[in-house]
Amino acid sequence: MEAIAAFLPELPVDSYTFIIFVDDLREIGQAFTGKIGLGKRIKLAKKFGNLGLGALEHGNSSTYYLGDFGPGLDIEDLSLEGQLTGAAIHEFMHIVTPLGLHSQHIGNFNYTNPVMSKHLWLYEGITEYFAHLVKYKGGVYTPDQFLKEMSLKFSSGVSFPIQEMSFTEMSANVLQPKYEKHYGQVYQRGAAMGMLLDAEIQRLTDGKKELIDVILTLVNRYGAEKSFDEESFIDEFVAEVHPDLKNYFTLYVEGKNQWKPNDQLIGMKVVYYDTLRENSLLNPLSPYDNEIRTSDSKGGLEKTITQVGSGEFVGFRPGDKVDVLEFLKALKKPNGDPVDPDQEVIVTVIRDNQPKKLMFKARYGMKTKVHVLKWIQR
Template identity: 35%
Template sequence: MKKLLLALGFCGLAWQAQAQAPSLSYHYKVDLNAVKDDKLTVSLEPKDFNAQGELRFYLPKMVPGTYSIYDFGRFVSNFKALDANGKELAVQHPDDNSWVIAEGAKLARIEYQVEDSWDTEQENVVFEPAGTNIDAENEVFVFNNHGIFGFFDDQERRPFTIEIDRPKNLFGGTSMERVAGDEDSDIFRVADYHKLVDAPIMYAEADTAIIKVGDADVLIQTYSPTGMVKSKDLVQEIQPILESQRAYLGGKLPVDHYAFLIFLNEGGESFLSGSAGALEHSYSSFYCLFEGESGDIAQTVRDVAAHEFFHIVTPLSIHSEEIHYFNYIEPEMSEHLWLYEGVTEYSAQHVQVKQRLVSAEHFLNEMSTKMATADYFKKDLPFTEMSKTCLDENKDQYPNVYMQGALIGMCIDLKLRILSKGAYGIQEMMQDLAKKYGIQKPFKDAELFDEMVAVTGYPEIKEFMLKHVAGTEPLPYVELMKEAGIEYSDQGFRTELSLLGFNPNGGIGFNPEQGLLMVANEKFIDDFGKELGLKEGDMLKKWDGEELTPLNAQQVLTSYASKAKEGYELEVLVLREETLSKRKMRKRNRRIKKGKKVDPLAIEEVLLKGKLKKVKVPQEHALNLLEEVSAEQLKIRKAWLGDYILEDDVEK
């Protein structure tokens, strides 16, 4: 008891001493009305900053969630350090991300300009959901704050105030607390730099919706340049998956507020990075997607949201010291990307089957696809080692976190269900780890496997992790699936709806003369494609009534896929060269080989029509539900997949 009282007394003295001494705080100002040459001017006034000697100011080299070195300081120019009289102080700029101010004691203000990363001419393009956009013409600004605001060395844990002047018609969507402002300004305040980086802002014409998910208020803000998509239209797509995730997490979310910030690129135009996607944050997620009709992008939003929203569990509530004390200049990676990204991806798929949003067959097909894709990555590289080295020598292996990482999550789930006879799985393990750690308490990387044993009560789980995650033994699909009454085979078949009539992996090519995609090989045409009338060499001019080019193929086919169901009537307009007899074709080819001129083959337009149907397709790593199973197998299957539905039930 005395020790406790002494400890409390010491804490009180420490607090009093801290309260008496002023502590540094950052006060930033930005004016969105003053864009010049696609650049914003940023002003920083450090408050109560009793600096002595040399000062170092930084913008991040890397930020959490990106797993790429981006060097955000390279977008800064005209950096100035000023004293109280407005006189410039000497500044050195030793590398992309740092500025050194020799006379730190005289510093009163810092000013610099920052260009956005979305339309830069610099190399090493930043993935758009992690970057910045300054578009005064269309009045849309994207602040991923690590690309706008910096910090002083060892001073990341100080409070930040961000004051932004803006046009009256713009709304700043963010998960940050707005503490003040008026009709044309906002003032935000966060506890430290980590919280600032964790809360992007999107300024655009107000198009918002707020939904209630349990006790949490969820904001949806959408920027659609043509107005085709409204936030209210996305509510019906996002809310069901969030409600399902709440149920999956035990009925209560670990956050009381959340923001979906959705930027849509007009006309399906490619982003500078060539990719669309999203970046997760603790209380928000930022999306860069291609614009289309609301119904067309709904499935994309739903699928991406399912993954990003699950990050409220990890790394928000379960994370290592490497993340909790993230070093923005010399980042050190955790060895547990299987947890942060892998289990998140698995949960995003698993929640949908367990909450009856998709069929059991659909879920198993997703897992089979991940198995097949994971085969393309290194087999002799422990996943923990890949995680630690994904910024450098194993950078090309990082995408495997969404494949092998998710499969690790699946196998842990099955292993726990088998050990507990169905009573305990990865859902419960994650909830127990979150209770033990939570937002403010990180775990030590080297101790996680022991902590998994501590919360689950199963020493076997550590042995599993050492073999298959810290080691290179293949995941035991056969034995785990067998316990759940599921047949696993290296080579098998699955039945699925044919969307194209051919397998694009090997069945799609390009005709440079016509500039069109084409059916490249008849052996990849499936039964539906044969009924439709597709032939090898057919050039695809229109798909489902839309002109089809290599540039807009992703947008057109994504739009089509969102509407496609069994029985849907598909129309495909193809350009087809005239058919010659085998004898005439051989004669023509001989003339070509001899270098003689031949007349080009006539080309005609052919309109093909057919109703979508299911077909049998070959599948590596096939997973199929067994009809004859024991009571024990059925118990594990039901515990794992819940009260699942079958594909036929989905259509009904």
């Protein structure tokens, strides 16, 4: 809430209630920790997929269905805090859109014969983008964390079948199965498109306007009670910025063209790479990369080393038992960042039934990454 208060000129409501139900999903949590067999794991994963975890927004409240997956789960997004912070900002920001800015199809929603609006790029895409922008502007994310989160949106977003259907077409027809199966992209490609739109607005106005300024102007014009016109809204939006903004909508929102992120991102001093090969501090080389062979023991995360290659640098020997999770943890600082190059790292293995500490130095190397966003050095 403090991050939201730092982002918005004023909070849009005087009071707001988060209604949260936490389900006991510790059994499903085991599917992620690998302490069970594959057959059971697949069954649990299916159960997880059918649960419908999620949230729903209202004007002065939002409701959440979250899961307690138990202790020892090293997946941040599945921690209770991760689930809640991921969803809560998004749901709160729905006060802005669609609750405060929507077309007549939503304002006078026909519950008998629903007519879907083509503007999911606005209602969900921009909301999800704002959820991350709020964390960045509100100091929850570092600038680099923000770009890392957004690069995941680009990474998922490229798989939207843009040659087949435009984003507005998917949105307007989302009740048909052919389109519905791509609905999840409103949170992925939609959020990435929100960032591109923000960058394009900043580029065309020389940084005088940002996306949130345009949105809040339109919220002030319409608000909760009045609907904008479904068909002319994009023109109205463009009129708030610059005539050239129309091209962005024509090509990438209403059109079937694959995005060219760098055409817009320059406006936010960010550059996008399809692939980037770099000497990466984020990827400490692990002898697991290719220098050792292991066999599973007890079917879990404990591995027995069977063979060691010449590039091995930890000090493993065949027969050592290693806990993979513990090993990967040893390569991280307590705050989750990777250890510094050449920092001494200690990992404990079981050798001849005795715990043995191995001390080694972290190494870094060239790795190829895909869909990378970087700040342009200023």
